Amino acid sequence: MKLIKLDAIDSTNDFLKGLSVTQELENFTVVSAENQTKGRGQMGAVWNTEASKNLIMSVFVKDFVLNPNGIYQLNIATALAIIQVLKTFNIKDLSIKWPNDIMSANFKLGGILIENTFKSGGRISSVIGIGLNVNQTNFDNLPKASSMAVVADTVFDKEKILVLIVERLKANLALINTNSQGLWNEYLSILFKKGVPMPFKVKEKSFMGIITSVSAAGKLVVSLEDNSFVEFEVKEVQMLY
Template sequence: MKLIKLDAIDSTNDFLKSLSSQEDVENFTVVTAENQTKGKGQVGGVWKSEVGKNLIMSILVKDFIFKNEDVFNLSLLTSLSVAEVLKSLNIPDIGIKWPNDILSYNKKLVGILIENTIKSDGRIVSVVGIGVNVNQTDFSELPTASSISVISGKTFDKEKLAVLIVEKLKEKIQLWKTSSESFWTDYFNFLFKKGVPTAFRDKNNQDFMGIIQGVSPIGKLQVLLEDDSVAEFEIKEVKMLY
């Protein structure tokens, strides 16, 4: 894989998007940074990371998504790839919190932000941003977060971890056409709080109880409500309280 290593950047996603708009960038090109000053999270959130301790990376993915209805497929494969790599490193109790956060013991280890650009010829080019808390140990300002080092008691090589994640993602993308059903099954098996009564908050700040049933093909969270109906929510419409 082609690897571009930066000391500091505002956003690896923005850097890779800009680069791919100016030149023909090789598929699965990876950008990493030791420090990211304007890291982005889901729904306008901010990704905070201690300098030099964590894996901050963006991956260019081309020729996989061909229509808007398929964008969640890349989110599914990315979260599944990261979850499986961490499990292979003996990180326990791994779960995927919809749509694609990776947790261990209810603590967030990984954030994923995928940004898609439609080119003038109609092609969809994706930049997959992944932030993994690797060797950071101080989470006093982030009580719901942890790192694979804290969880395991070991330190890890960030670049080796990046290679493992990219290779796993490439493998799954290549197998998608023949194995999509099994990948959905694997994703559901990792899904955090599936089948368990859980508190949620909707976009109107109203709290309610529900049970996660699954995720729709376009990525909406399916929740069984107290009146026995099943509602579907987009990411901006509901927040899980845990």
């Protein structure tokens, strides 16, 4: 693992993507920052973080996914890596809120943003951005956010967590082409609110449904009251929990 540490940057994902254009990066090149001024979440959502308190990192990987149809497996491998590491620190009630929010009970601890590049010859490289609330304790105006420190009442070593996440990510990515079903099974077993009747909202319309699965393409599969099933894209549906 090659680790590049930065004090402040607009976006670790953007920095690493720019680096990959100018040089041939090795797998698991990592960029971390103490502060990020233009952090992004899914579909352009803003990711705000308190300087020096949280883990802000991006990881470059290539040639693990061999088919664009299997690209969602990167999300699964990454989310599971984070969950597996947090379990070792006794963070309770962990789950993955589709598509890739890391939850403790009903509170968000972190999120993932993966940006893929499809090259000639079919090669796929990716920049995996991870934001994890580690030692921040003030979440004014963010009622659904929390951190490892709040959950466990402990101050954590961010760099140790970074190293452990990369180690677990390596192990999980190695399974993509040998035991992808095992990754899927573990991911679905800890999917936030799976099997629980709950309200959803699409645009201005609310309805009841039950999360049953996630499709191979990464769409959320919801069972409706008439026993039909519908699939939703990222940001197309809102869970009202």
